[in-house]
Amino acid sequence: MLTNELLNGYCPDANTWDEMYATGSVRQQYSGVVDFLQHLSVEELGKKEEQAKRLFMTQGITFTVYNSGEGIEKIFPFDIIPRIITASEWGYIEKGIQQRLKALNLFLKDIYHEQFIIKDGLVPLSIIYSCPHFLREMVRFPVPYDIYVHIAGIDLIRDNDGTFYVLEDNLRTPSGVSYMLENREITKRIFPDLLPLMNVRSVMEYPNILHKNLVSLAPRQNSNPTVVLLSPGIYNSAYFEHTTLARMMGIELVEGRDLVVDNHRVYMKTTAGLQQVDVIYRRVDDEFLDPLVFNATSALGVSGIMSAYRKGNVAIVNAVGNGVADDKAIYSYVPAMIRYYLNEEPLLKNVPTYQLGNVEEQEYVFKNMNKMVIKKTNESGGYGMLMGHSASDKEINDFQTAILKDPRQFIAQPTISLSSAPCYMNGKLQPRRVDLRPYALCGPNGIRIVPGGLTRVALREGSLVVNSSQGGGSKDTWVLAV
Amino acid sequence: MLSRVADSLFWMNRYMERTDGILRMLKTNYALSQDELQYFSWQPVLKIFTYLSEEEAAAIACQGRTVLQYMVSDKENPNSVLNIVTQARENARSVQDHTTKELWQCLNDFYHTVRDEQLLEWLYKEDPITALDILIKQGLLFYGTSDITMARGEGYSFMNIGRFLERAIQSADILDVKFSDSKFDFSNVTDTTYWRYLLLSISGYELYLRNYSGGFEARRVVEQIVLNNHFPRSVMYSIDQMSRYFERLKSEQTTSAYNSIDFMIGRVKSRVRYSTPESIMQQGLHEFLTGVKNDLYAIGTALSQHYFAYT
Numbered sequence: 001m002l003t004n005e006l007l008n009g010y011c012p013d014a015n016t017w018d019e020m021y022a023t024g025s026v027r028q029q030y031s032g033v034v035d036f037l038q039h040l041s042v043e044e045l046g047k048k049e050e051q052a053k054r055l056f057m058t059q060g061i062t063f064t065v066y067n068s069g070e071g072i073e074k075i076f077p078f079d080i081i082p083r084i085i086t087a088s089e090w091g092y093i094e095k096g097i098q099q100r101l102k103a104l105n106l107f108l109k110d111i112y113h114e115q116f117i118i119k120d121g122l123v124p125l126s127i128i129y130s131c132p133h134f135l136r137e138m139v140r141f142p143v144p145y146d147i148y149v150h151i152a153g154i155d156l157i158r159d160n161d162g163t164f165y166v167l168e169d170n171l172r173t174p175s176g177v178s179y180m181l182e183n184r185e186i187t188k189r190i191f192p193d194l195l196p197l198m199n200v201r202s203v204m205e206y207p208n209i210l211h212k213n214l215v216s217l218a219p220r221q222n223s224n225p226t227v228v229l230l231s232p233g234i235y236n237s238a239y240f241e242h243t244t245l246a247r248m249m250g251i252e253l254v255e256g257r258d259l260v261v262d263n264h265r266v267y268m269k270t271t272a273g274l275q276q277v278d279v280i281y282r283r284v285d286d287e288f289l290d291p292l293v294f295n296a297t298s299a300l301g302v303s304g305i306m307s308a309y310r311k312g313n314v315a316i317v318n319a320v321g322n323g324v325a326d327d328k329a330i331y332s333y334v335p336a337m338i339r340y341y342l343n344e345e346p347l348l349k350n351v352p353t354y355q356l357g358n359v360e361e362q363e364y365v366f367k368n369m370n371k372m373v374i375k376k377t378n379e380s381g382g383y384g385m386l387m388g389h390s391a392s393d394k395e396i397n398d399f400q401t402a403i404l405k406d407p408r409q410f411i412a413q414p415t416i417s418l419s420s421a422p423c424y425m426n427g428k429l430q431p432r433r434v435d436l437r438p439y440a441l442c443g444p445n446g447i448r449i450v451p452g453g454l455t456r457v458a459l460r461e462g463s464l465v466v467n468s469s470q471g472g473g474s475k476d477t478w479v480l481a482v
Numbered sequence: 483m484l485s486r487v488a489d490s491l492f493w494m495n496r497y498m499e500r501t502d503g504i505l506r507m508l509k510t511n512y513a514l515s516q517d518e519l520q521y522f523s524w525q526p527v528l529k530i531f532t533y534l535s536e537e538e539a540a541a542i543a544c545q546g547r548t549v550l551q552y553m554v555s556d557k558e559n560p561n562s563v564l565n566i567v568t569q570a571r572e573n574a575r576s577v578q579d580h581t582t583k584e585l586w587q588c589l590n591d592f593y594h595t596v597r598d599e600q601l602l603e604w605l606y607k608e609d610p611i612t613a614l615d616i617l618i619k620q621g622l623l624f625y626g627t628s629d630i631t632m633a634r635g636e637g638y639s640f641m642n643i644g645r646f647l648e649r650a651i652q653s654a655d656i657l658d659v660k661f662s663d664s665k666f667d668f669s670n671v672t673d674t675t676y677w678r679y680l681l682l683s684i685s686g687y688e689l690y691l692r693n694y695s696g697g698f699e700a701r702r703v704v705e706q707i708v709l710n711n712h713f714p715r716s717v718m719y720s721i722d723q724m725s726r727y728f729e730r731l732k733s734e735q736t737t738s739a740y741n742s743i744d745f746m747i748g749r750v751k752s753r754v755r756y757s758t759p760e761s762i763m764q765q766g767l768h769e770f771l772t773g774v775k776n777d778l779y780a781i782g783t784a785l786s787q788h789y790f791a792y793t
Contacts, residue, residue, distance in 0.1 A: 060575070060590040247579045250579075271640075
């Protein structure tokens with residue numbers, strides 16, 4: 001039993017899956033860490049927390065919030081207690097994500113070519129063509145190796161019986177992977193020797209795999225293709241991640257203004273003149289990528305880049321137009337896609353989703369607003385959300401009016417209670433809700449998922465929103481080898 | 483290498499060199515102000531390192547702590563240590579894939595140090611030397627870190643070209659402004675404290691004592707600061723180093739751009755090398771230094787035209 005004051009009084013909510021604690025005892029996978037923590041005093045743990053903060057600050061692992069003309073450095077909140085995933089849980093997650101990603105890639109190829117899935121009546125035509133991320137510019141354009149999604153961040157949550165559900169597929173420019181890597185580095189510093197002792201699998205391979213995949217996409221027959229990471233620049237909140245990834249892969253970090261297109265080829269402006277670029281890992285959204293094709297006011301993109309892309313002179317990662325596959329209204333068709341394209345039963349479950357364009361479903365949702373989460377289909381980062389159980393009548397009314405005006409813009413899901421994990425707060429462990437975002441890399445040789453991921457934490461007690469823009473934090477995520 | 487990256491690296495080091503110059507100048511001048519019986523003017527320092535007009539500078543020239551505050555942490559002063567270190571850090575941040583992690587962390591630390599309340603407290607209320615020493619040490623760490631960790635590639639060359647260009651301009655400036663105090667009439671300057679602190683502010687005092695045994699003399703001070711190739715802050719040494727790092731760019735690029743800048747560097751190098759203290763005095767120190775500075779500014783402009791233009 002728990003003897004330490006630290007662990008005493010750890011009391012997860014009833015009806016919630018707790019990652020550490022099950023019916024009065026510590027789960028097997030956490031027992032090693034709990035043993036270790038029990039030998040530490042509150043002061044020692046407090047010191048470790050301080051140390052972690054200092055490490056983030058001195059290494060400049062910060063994002064800058066610009067207001068009142070002066071940049072303020074902020075740390076993405078980090079909780080020192082790791083989140084632990086067993087080998088068998090991981091095996092299941094890995095297979096599930098591989099299956100899902102395979103189907104999503106096939107879906108994107110299909111939707112931009114023959115559209116069999118529409119013709120066979122599985123996905124309604126209207127839902128595709130009403131999606132603003134469905135880009136006609138991509139129609140009938142063969143992307144290299146038929147890979148659209150090279151990097152995916154699939155958000156997983158666990159219901160009260162521990163079942164994993166997919167909450168969102170992030171197939172455009174998923175972020176956060178640098179925190180997966182840096183959180184691990186911090187853990188190495190604050191808990192020396194603990195990782196090998198616990199048989200935690202390494203996440204170090206991520207940049208190498210990604211780099212290899214990027215190089216393999218180069219359209220020219222060139223032994224040393226030029227691969228670049230296109231960033232919106234230092235004012236982007238994920239800029240730290242862009243620099244980290246570029247350095248870890250040894251590729252050039254460029255901004256839109258460093259690139260120029262000439263005769264359907266992309267070049268970067270170097271001290272030795274123009275140098276042709278073969279592969280672009282872009283962290284700029286579709287909308288801003290090419291002012292000649294998309295948003296004409298974009299200063300972040302490169303004029304003419306889409307023409308070079310369509311000519312096959314440059315590879316862009318992730319492919320353009322992926323948003324049609326991670327649209328929240330299309331999300332509910334993913335299990336059907338898996339059955340349709342792969343003839344397999346989906347391993348990872350979808351959260352039940354109500355299409356508000358459907359009259360019956362809309363009626364049901366309106367009757368049960370307080371049990372629902374309403375999401376805008378084209379928003380991310382926790383914006384444009386209504387949490388039915390905590391919303392005021394006015395908020396509910398406003399949403400209902402908006403839904404009636406344009407039902408395609410919204411979906412509804414029953415509130416799923418996320419699993420909880422122990423966090424070190426105010427000198428003791430307290431349960432907080434978490435999700436999990438593993439990063440899948442899809443290359444010509446298949447789909448690899450580095451054993452780990454980003455565990456995001458809702459730091460406020462009782463909160464179910466883990467997005468960093470909404471006050472979420474993160475944890476190091478351990479996948480055990482045995 | 484991307485033009486933007488080369489530009490950022492070049493300026494990162496120029497900013498760091500300037501920071502070092504400002505901090506050393508502040509330290510020696512503060513010490514000098516404690517030796518002075520009555521009136522001590524910060525006017526020359528303000529003239530070298532700020533954009534203040536004569537009147538604005540005169541208004542604060544006698545208030546040491548105000549000058550320290552203005553030059554170290556004033557947000558409105560574009561050349562305050564706080565602002566230049568912030569600039570250098572922003573530059574380093576945008577080229578993190580071309581520097582080492584250690585170098586970035588070093589600048590990041592510097593940035594957080596210069597904003598440290600405790601340190602500023604020392605600077606404005608207690609012993610400023612303690613605070614200035616801490617800041618100077620941060621700058622030294624930057625040089626040490628870049629020397630030990632940076633690869634000797636194109637980026638390293640641009641960093642050093644920036645650093646030595648800035649240093650050459652600074653040394654010429656310091657000499658020019660200091661001697662203009664005495665209206666370039668060297669017989670006027672007989673007070674040894676004056677010479678001592680001039681040399682101390684650019685870390686050249688001990689070398690002077692070792693080389694010249696007969697006391698202080700304008701001719702020798704000029705010789706050391708302009709011509710002595712063993713003095714790391716001399717104009718000659720800085721230009722030689724700049725030229726050395728520029729030559730390394732040749733293999734990467736042998737176009738007309740390289741040749742035209744090579745010509746400019748060669749010319750200013752000869753102008754300094756084939757001068758003697760006597761010929762400089764004859765021509766007029768101020769005229770000589772102005773000529774050298776103009777050549778150096780032109781090199782800076784040509785570099786940004788030929789190598790850094792990206793917008």
